[in-house]
Amino acid sequence: MxxxxxxxxxxxxxxxxxxxxxxxxxxxxxxxxxxxxxxxxxxxxxxxxxxxxxxxxxxxxxxxxxxxxxxxxxxxxxxxxxxxxxxFYPVLNTRVTQIGPVTVTGNSKKRIEGVTNIDPVVIRTIPGANAGIENVLKTLPGVYNNNELSTSYGVRGGNYDENLVYVNEIEVYRPFLIRSGQQEGLSFTNTNMVENVDFSAGGFQAKYGDKLSSVLDITYRNPKQFGASLEASLMGGSLTFDGVSKNQKWSNITGIRYRDNSLLVNSKETETNFRPSFADIQTLVSFNASTKWSWSFLGNISQNKYNYEPLTRQTNFGTIDDPIALVVAYEGQEKDKYLTLFGALKSVYQYNANNKLKFITSTYHTQEQEHYDILAQYRLGEVDSNIGSETFGDVVFSRGIGSQLSHARNDLDALIFNAEVKGFHELNEKTQIEWGIKYTKEDIRDRIVEWEVIDSAGFSLPAPVLDYQNDQPYNPYVGPLAPYQNVRATNYTTINRFSGYAQWNYKGSFGTHKYWLNAGVRGHQWQVSGKNIVGGESQFTFSPRVQFAVKPDWKKDMLFRISGGVYNQPPFYRELRDYDGVVQPNVKAQKSFHFVLSNDYSFKMWTRPFKLVSEAYYKKITDVNTYTINNVRIRYRANNEAEAYAYGFDARLNGEFVPGTESWFSFGYLKTEENQNDRGYISRPTDQRLKFGLLFQDYMPNIPNFKVYINLVYNTGLPGGSPSYADPYDFQLRLKDYRRADVGFSYVFKDASIQSNKKWLSPFKELSLGLEIFNMFNNQNSITNTWVRDVYTKSQYGIPNFLTTRVFNVKLMARL
Known part of the structure; x- marks a missing residue:
């Protein structure tokens, strides 16, 4: 020592x-x-x-x-x-003879690793109801997001909890109690602070953490000069400030954001009185102590307020021959609050050109409140479809009536601490070694009081899990009175984790062909304890992973890549909590054997650069912790009772379809099924069979200041879920296909490629004014079903919960 x-x-x-x-x-x-x-x-x-x-x-x-x-x-x-x-700040003069841009496709590290790099400029300019990194991710193959109000996404059959997100190598977390996209507000990542975005949809290296599906690796920039930027729209705005000390040792970037989702949620079918507001402030302070030592602090304060008072709702569904409508009158309100505090300190010591150490500590604290009392009185019936009728569009014959009273007093306080050491050593020009050790402590205090009472046709429906005889209305019911759903639990949970990794990188050649090899392993040990938790056992997982890439010495610029290994996901707090809200301390880690075969082909078309990346993958998943999804809330069974598989094919063609701009087209095919207790395979909640995505940028040659951006997604329907306490094997119907097109029109007064001699523009580096149209074709997309039970007809109806309609937005962007 x-x-x-x-x-x-x-x-x-x-x-x-x-x-x-x-x-x-x-x-x-x-x-x-x-x-x-x-x-x-x-x-x-x-x-x-x-x-x-x-x-x-x-x-x-x-x-x-x-x-x-x-x-x-x-x-x-x-x-x-x-x-x-x-x-030293040199000024270079333009050559007399200009040379066209040179695109080096080469053998970049990201290409070898199979990582998709996303330009931050694209992230800031592409329109979307929830603009940001996640908005662009959903256009990539293998990624699905069927709710424009949510920043959650799934990858290749995984759910929202199976994705790793890093900012400056620091893992970030989402709130726990989020139940619908309306409550989410802002993504953690401030796009105006971003310098680099890398995304891997699977087969990633051992240096990344223990999740089953994907890695989103974001780097914030260190400013090199003073600057500021402003974004303002009808849904909120942001301010970003860059600062640098005279000696360049200190730098700071700070972003302030505010968002109001009223414009979007008021376009939904439910008439409401509320203004959901979300605000946060982030700062990155960097200090270069010397040529070897550097320090940085990343901090974030975020607050979401969601005050919701529904009034009425009418949802039309059924067929043209048999139109049906659900009409609901509401009483009551919902008040949710989420306060998040995050701070991380990172130090990098590069003691020579070939060796580097990193020290990272972070603390995440969230206080969350979900309180509501909402009475919904509904009529379910046939709609008058006679255009000439005075009652056209109204319910003229009721098939069922009833009411539903929902109550919740859910409170959660979570504190997560991380401490980590990483090392990077370049032994020679061909060999590198990376390693890391991490300790995590999760301290979570959670109280759940949530119940639902259902009355249908004058009959109160008790919980179906009770052992009782009920043949109303023929005989009076003499069993116990109990809510249809009733979840009550108080959990004080502590989880201690130790994890680490080591990986070896090597590049070599055979003849004139080049190859790269990465082999690594991860280990993860954890134990769950806490008040009233008995028998929490220490568990350990072992995850070997390997990547191999080869670039043949061919005229065509092609690279082939194969990767695979074992990917374990030790349970996070939400995965430990069962349907009754009780923590099960010995839930096992879900385990996936993941295999990916890829081809990366760079070429020129119309004398401009293009790239086609195609990947085939297969996952075999054991110890599956099955779950249901209600909007974006995932509720686990916490019993590891199933096995599953996922396989598919992804392809993405990107390049300069229009000179000077990047666009892409993506396609994905996926099939994922699970087998619970050997009952046979059924579709998983994330079984998104087909996916098409288009991200396109264009400008008018005669008016280069005028630019157009298109963000288009088509996904086939997801499984529609099942009612509470129902057997999912009996409910395998799918929602309708998800179709959405967001379009933006922007007039650029000034940017890096468009200069102006107008005096009033001299303070600006960039200035643009745009119009955005969300859901341009006004498609009726749905995210889940509301299940209505009718005693008289003994039927259950799945009523689709439709998302937002067409919405217009005006946006101003400026950079100094």
């Missing part, structure tokens, strides 16, 4: 290096991306903000060269002292 510490500080003291950094600008004072900065054999490139940073030898004369295909090169000669931070 002492020897390791001695060697650590010895390398620190003997290092004779300095650092040069700065921002490279053009004649118009705009930052230049992809400028190559070289000193001898070492080099780097500028990022989108024109920033570069390069470690160079100290106490010797060096020559620094700045080069770019579209600009004249610049060279300086200097001598720097040990550990000196030298700032």
């Amino acid at each position: 002492f020897l390791a510490i001695f060697c650590f500080f010895e390398q620190f003291l003997l290092a004779q290096t300095a650092r040069i950094k700065g921002v490279i600008l053009d004649e118009f004072n705009n930052p230049i991306e992809n400028v190559t900065v070289t000193v001898g054999e070492n080099g780097t490139e500028t990022n989108k903000n024109g920033f570069y940073s390069l470690e160079v030898p100290a106490n010797k004369e060096i020559t620094i060269v700045f080069s770019h295909v579209s600009f004249k090169s610049a060279t300086i000669i200097t001598t720097l002292k040990k550990n000196e931070d030298f700032e």
Whole structure:
């Protein structure tokens, strides 16, 4: 131990290096991306903000060269002292003869790993009812989101709880009690602070955590100069500020957001009095202590308020020959609140060019309240479809009447602490080793008081799980009076976790062909304890994973990739809680054997770059923790009673369909089924068979300031779920297909490609004004069914809960 510490500080003291950094600008004072900065054999490139940073030898004369295909090169000669931070801001002049853009498809690390990279500019500009990263994700193959009010998404047959999300390598969490998309509000990620977005739909490496489906890896930017941005629309707005100290050691980016979903929810069928509001503030503070040490703090405060007072609802369904409607009159209200506090401290120590250590700690605290008392009195009947009738569209014959009283007093307080150490070591130009150790403590206090009373045709329906005889109206009911649903539990739960990983990266060749190999393993140990929890056992999972990629030496730029392994998902708190709200401490980790075969083909069409990525995958899942989905609330059975499988094919073609803009088309096929207690296979709640996605950008050649953005998704229908206490094997009907098109029109006054000599535009780097049309074709999409029970006809009706209709929005975007 002492020897390791001695060697650590010895390398620190003997290092004779300095650092040069700065921002490279053009004649118009705009930052230049992809400028190559070289000193001898070492080099780097500028990022989108024109920033570069390069470690160079100290106490010797060096020559620094700045080069770019579209600009004249610049060279300086200097001598720097040990550990000196030298700032240099060169201005490159445009070449007399311009060279067209060069696209390097090469062998980038992300391409080898099978990671999809999403441009933050696309994320900010593409329209959507819930604009942001998740809005763009749903256009990718294998990703589904059938609720525009929600930022939740599923990947390749997995549910919303099976996705990892990282911001600056720090895992982030969603609220626990969210029950419908209307309550969610803002995604954690502030898109105006984002620098890089990577997404993997499966087969990811061991360095990522223990989930079954996907990884979303987001990096916030470190500002290199002062700036500000503003977004404002009819649904809210955001302000973002960038700040940098004079010596470039300190930087800060802070974003403030506010959102009001009234415009969307008031377009639904239910007449309501409410204004759901959501606000948050995020900040990233970075400090470069030296050429080797850097520190950063990421903080977030978020508050969601949801005050809901429904009035009336009429849902028309059935067929043209037999139109049916559900008419509901409401009394009561719902008051929900979610307060989230998040803070993370990260330190990076790069003690030489080939070795790096990272230290990360984070704390997540959420206080959530879900309180409601809502009485719904309904009529279910036939609709007058005679156009000339005075009662056209009204219910003229009632098949059933009844009422439903729902009550909840649900409160949750959760505190999650993480501490982690990561290491990266480059042994030589071919071999790298990465490792990490993490400790997590989850302390959750949860009270559930939730019941539902149903009255149909004057008869109160008791809970079907009770053992009683009921042949009303022929004989009086003498059994116990009990709510149809009744969940009452108080849980004080503590979960301690230790996890770690190690992986080996190697690149080699056989003949003129190149290949890359990644092999790794994860381990995860956890134990559940707490008040009134007895017998929580210590459990452990082991997850080996491997990736192999090969690039043949062919004329066509192709890369083949195969990946697979064992992916375990140790249960989070929600997965431990059964239908009665009681924590089951010995729920096992769900286990998936995942196999992915991929092809990545880069080519040129119309002299412009394109890429076609296709993947076939298979998952065999054991110890499945089955669940039901009500809107976006997942309720688990917590018994590991099933096995499942998922297989499918995904393809995505992206490139410059219009010169200078990126667009893509995606297709996905999926089949996923589960077998509960050897009763046979039935569709899982996430069985989304076919998926088509289109993200398209265009502009008018004669009016380049005018741009058009299209976000189109078509998904075949999901299983429609089943009533409470019902057997899912008896309810395998599907919802209608999900069809949605969001379109945005934007007039760009100024941006990186469109300059202006107008004096009033001089303070702005970007300025645009746009019109957005959500659900342009006004499709009636549904997310779940409301199940209405009628005693008289002894029938249950699945009434679709329709989502938002066509909505118009105006949006202003500005950057200084």
